[in-house]
Amino acid sequence: LRRPIIGLVGAGRFATDEDKRIGHELGLLIAGRGWVLLSGGTKVGVMDASCKAAHEAGGLVVGVIAGKDSSRMSEYVDIPIFTGMGSGRNFINVLSSDVIIACGGMVAGTLSEVALTLREDRPVVLLNGEPDTRALLKRIGGKLVHIVDTPKQAIENVAQLLNLQIPEEINGNREGT
Amino acid sequence: LRRPIIGLVGAGRFATDEDKRIGHELGLLIAGRGWVLLSGGTKVGVMDASCKAAHEAGGLVVGVIAGKDSSRMSEYVDIPIFTGMGSGRNFINVLSSDVIIACGGMVAGTLSEVALTLREDRPVVLLNGEPDTRALLKRIGGKLVHIVDTPKQAIENVAQLLNLQIPEEINGNREGT
Amino acid sequence: LRRPIIGLVGAGRFATDEDKRIGHELGLLIAGRGWVLLSGGTKVGVMDASCKAAHEAGGLVVGVIAGKDSSRMSEYVDIPIFTGMGSGRNFINVLSSDVIIACGGMVAGTLSEVALTLREDRPVVLLNGEPDTRALLKRIGGKLVHIVDTPKQAIENVAQLLNLQIPEEINGNREGT
Amino acid sequence: LRRPIIGLVGAGRFATDEDKRIGHELGLLIAGRGWVLLSGGTKVGVMDASCKAAHEAGGLVVGVIAGKDSSRMSEYVDIPIFTGMGSGRNFINVLSSDVIIACGGMVAGTLSEVALTLREDRPVVLLNGEPDTRALLKRIGGKLVHIVDTPKQAIENVAQLLNLQIPEEINGNREGT
Numbered sequence: 001l002r003r004p005i006i007g008l009v010g011a012g013r014f015a016t017d018e019d020k021r022i023g024h025e026l027g028l029l030i031a032g033r034g035w036v037l038l039s040g041g042t043k044v045g046v047m048d049a050s051c052k053a054a055h056e057a058g059g060l061v062v063g064v065i066a067g068k069d070s071s072r073m074s075e076y077v078d079i080p081i082f083t084g085m086g087s088g089r090n091f092i093n094v095l096s097s098d099v100i101i102a103c104g105g106m107v108a109g110t111l112s113e114v115a116l117t118l119r120e121d122r123p124v125v126l127l128n129g130e131p132d133t134r135a136l137l138k139r140i141g142g143k144l145v146h147i148v149d150t151p152k153q154a155i156e157n158v159a160q161l162l163n164l165q166i167p168e169e170i171n172g173n174r175e176g177t
Numbered sequence: 178l179r180r181p182i183i184g185l186v187g188a189g190r191f192a193t194d195e196d197k198r199i200g201h202e203l204g205l206l207i208a209g210r211g212w213v214l215l216s217g218g219t220k221v222g223v224m225d226a227s228c229k230a231a232h233e234a235g236g237l238v239v240g241v242i243a244g245k246d247s248s249r250m251s252e253y254v255d256i257p258i259f260t261g262m263g264s265g266r267n268f269i270n271v272l273s274s275d276v277i278i279a280c281g282g283m284v285a286g287t288l289s290e291v292a293l294t295l296r297e298d299r300p301v302v303l304l305n306g307e308p309d310t311r312a313l314l315k316r317i318g319g320k321l322v323h324i325v326d327t328p329k330q331a332i333e334n335v336a337q338l339l340n341l342q343i344p345e346e347i348n349g350n351r352e353g354t
Numbered sequence: 355l356r357r358p359i360i361g362l363v364g365a366g367r368f369a370t371d372e373d374k375r376i377g378h379e380l381g382l383l384i385a386g387r388g389w390v391l392l393s394g395g396t397k398v399g400v401m402d403a404s405c406k407a408a409h410e411a412g413g414l415v416v417g418v419i420a421g422k423d424s425s426r427m428s429e430y431v432d433i434p435i436f437t438g439m440g441s442g443r444n445f446i447n448v449l450s451s452d453v454i455i456a457c458g459g460m461v462a463g464t465l466s467e468v469a470l471t472l473r474e475d476r477p478v479v480l481l482n483g484e485p486d487t488r489a490l491l492k493r494i495g496g497k498l499v500h501i502v503d504t505p506k507q508a509i510e511n512v513a514q515l516l517n518l519q520i521p522e523e524i525n526g527n528r529e530g531t
Numbered sequence: 532l533r534r535p536i537i538g539l540v541g542a543g544r545f546a547t548d549e550d551k552r553i554g555h556e557l558g559l560l561i562a563g564r565g566w567v568l569l570s571g572g573t574k575v576g577v578m579d580a581s582c583k584a585a586h587e588a589g590g591l592v593v594g595v596i597a598g599k600d601s602s603r604m605s606e607y608v609d610i611p612i613f614t615g616m617g618s619g620r621n622f623i624n625v626l627s628s629d630v631i632i633a634c635g636g637m638v639a640g641t642l643s644e645v646a647l648t649l650r651e652d653r654p655v656v657l658l659n660g661e662p663d664t665r666a667l668l669k670r671i672g673g674k675l676v677h678i679v680d681t682p683k684q685a686i687e688n689v690a691q692l693l694n695l696q697i698p699e700e701i702n703g704n705r706e707g708t
Binding site: 085086087088090091092106107108109111112115116118119120132133135136139140141 | 262263264265267268269283284285286288289292293295296297309310312313316317318
Binding site: 002003005036060062064068077078079080081082083084091092095096 | 533567593595608612613614615626627
C-alpha cells in the first residue's frame with residue numbers, strides 16, 4: 001500500500017510566528033505517522049517550517065513548486081516537482097493530496113487551495129481561528145470542512161478521513177480482526 | 178489598442194434564477210461596451226447566461242474550457258480555448274482577464290477564482306449580497322476588492338479600473354483634452 | 355456555427371527570412387478564409403509574421419501566451435490568453451486548434467507541438483522541406499500527417515480537413531443539395 | 532543533498548517486448564544507484580516495466596499522472612502526483628527530471644517529451660535504434676542529445692551529466708580529495 005500523502009497549505013511571506021510554529025508541529029506529526037508531506041514547497045512561512053520539521057524528523061517531503069527551478073524552494077524538500085505554472089500548480093496540490101490541512105491565518109493563496117479542494121468534493125481539515133473564515137467555508141463546503149483547534153486534533157481528523165477512504169471490504173476485514 | 182477582456186465568474190449548476198438574470202445583464206452590458214467576455218464557458222448557470230446574452234448582442238465570447246472538447250460547453254462561446262486541465266484552468270481565466278467580476282452566490286469554484294485573482298494582486302469587482310463573503314474577501318484583498326450592488330455599478334467600476342490601467346502619460350493626455 | 359480556429363506553429367528566434375515569409379503568407383490566407391489564427395503569440399519569427407499579416411488583413415488573432423504578461427507578445431495579437439505555463443501551454447494550442455499547420459524549419463518547440471498533436475490523434479499539415487523530418491513524422495503519425503509544399507496547398511489541405519470534421523449527416527445533406 | 536531524479540520516457544501501449552525489457556533494466560539500474568525514478572506512471576509499456584523494477588528493487592518511484600486518479604496508474608508508483616492535465620503534464624516531467632532518458636521505439640508522446648527537453652536546453656540520453664530519429668534529434672538538439680546503445684551506457688551517461696551539474700566549488704573540492 002502507498003504511504004498517505006498529506007497536503008499542507010498555509011501562509012507564505014505573511015505567516016506569523018504562530019503560523020510557523022503550527023506548521024512546524026504539523027510537519028513533525030505528519031512525519032511521525034509515516035505519511036508523506038506535500039506542499040507548495042516555498043522557502044518561507046508555513047511551508048518552509050513544516051518541510052524543515054518533517055525532513056529533519058526523517059519524513060519524506062514533496063514540493064509541488066510554482067517555478068521552474070529551486071531558487072525560491074525550501075531546502076528541506078526531498079522530491080521537488082517543478083511545474084513552472086505559478087499558482088496554477090495549486091490545483092495539482094489539491095489533486096495529489098489524500099487529505100488537505102489548511103492552517104494559520106487565511107491568505108489568498110491558501111484560500112484558493114481550500115476552495116479548489118471543496119470544488120473537487122474533497123475534505124479539508126481547517127486549523128484556523130478566524131470566525132468568519134470558518135463560517136464561510138463551512139457554508140460553502142458543508143460536511144467536507146472539518147474544523148479543529150490544535151495540530152494534534154488535525155492529525156487525528158486526518159487519520160479518521162484516511163480510514164474512511166479504505167474500500168469497505170478491506171475496512172470490514174480489518175475491523176473484524 | 179486591444180479590446181479589454183472582462184472575466185466573469187459565478188455559479189454553474191448551483192446558480193439560482195437570480196444569479197442567471199444578473200449574468201444575463203452583465204453579458205449584455207459587457208458586449209454593449211465593446212469588451213470581450215471571458216469565462217469558463219460551461220453550458221450552465223451564470224456562464225451560460227452571460228455567454229448567451231453577450232453573443233446574441235454581437236459581442237465576442239471567449240471560453241477557457243475545463244475539458245478537451247465542447248461536450249459541456251455553452252453553445253454561445255465564439256472562441257473556445259480547450260485546456261483539458263479541469264479547474265486548473267481557473268488560473269488562466271484570472272491571468273487573461275483585465276478585470277474579473279464575481280457575481281451571484283459564492284460557490285467553491287468561484288471562490289477559488291476570486292482568491293487566485295487576489296493572490297496575483299489583481300482587482301475583483303464583487304457583485305454579491307452575502308455579508309460574510311464580502312467581509313472575508315475584503316479583509317484578505319483590501320483595496321483590490323470592489324463591492325457593488327448592481328450589474329450597472331459593476332460595469333462602471335470595471336470602466337474605472339480599465340482607465341486606471343492606462344499608462345500615466347496616455348491617461349494624462351486624455352484627461353488634458 | 356463557430357469560425358474554425360487554425361493553429362500555426364513554427365520557429366521563433368531561429369526563424370529564417372524564408373520561414374517568416376511563409377508565416378506571413380499563411381497569416382494572410384487564414385484571415386482571407388475568415389478563419390481565426392491561433393498561435394503561441396510571441397513577438398518573433400513565424401508567430402509574429404503570421405499574427406501581423408492576419409491582423410492587418412482584418413482577421414482575428416488569438417495568442418496562447420507562455421508568460422503572464424505581454425512583454426514578449428506580438429503586438430498583433432487581438433485576444434491574448436495568458437497561461438503563465440511556459441512551453442506547457444503548447445498542449446493548449448494543440449487542443450484548441452481545429453487543424454494545426456507546422457511550417458518552416460523544425461525546431462524543438464515546434465516539434466513538441468507536432469508530437470503532441472499526433473499524440474492526440476489529430477491531423478497536422480506539414481509545410482516543411484527537410485526530408486528526415488518528413489520521414490520521421492510520417493512514420494510516427496501515418497495518415498494524420500499531411501505533407502504539402504506551399505502555403506496555398508496548406509490552406510487547401512486545411513479546408514479539406516475542416517470539411518471532414520463536419521458530422522456525416524450534415525455533410526451528406528450538403529452534398530445532396 | 533537531494534537524491535537525483537531521473538526521468539524515463541518511452542512507449543506505453545505500443546511498447547514492444549524489447550522496449551519493456553529495456554525499461555525493466557533501466558528501472559533496476561536507476562534504483563541501484565539510489566536515484567529517484569520519475570515517469571508518467573501509466574500501467575502499460577516502458578513506464579510500468581521500469582516502475583515495477585525500481586519499486587521492487589527498493590527504489591523510490593514518482594509518477595506524474597495524466598489523470599486525476601489512479602485508474603490508469605502503475606501499481607508500482609510510490610508517490611503519485613495527479614495533474615489532471617493529460618499530456619500537458621509532459622512538460623512537468625521534463626522540468627522535474629535532472630536528466631531525461633528516452634528509450635525504445637519513438638512514439639508521439641515520447642517525442643513530445645524529448646522535444647520539450649531540448650526546448651528547455653536540457654540534456655537527453657537517447658537509447659534508441661532508429662537511425663532517422665537519432666539524426667533528426669541530433670540535428671535539432673546538438674550537444675544536448677547523448678546517443679547510447681545499452682541501458683548500462685545510458686546510466687553511465689546520466690552519471691556524467693549529474694556530475695557536470697554539481698556546482699563548481701563543490702565539484703572542485705570533491706576532485707581534490
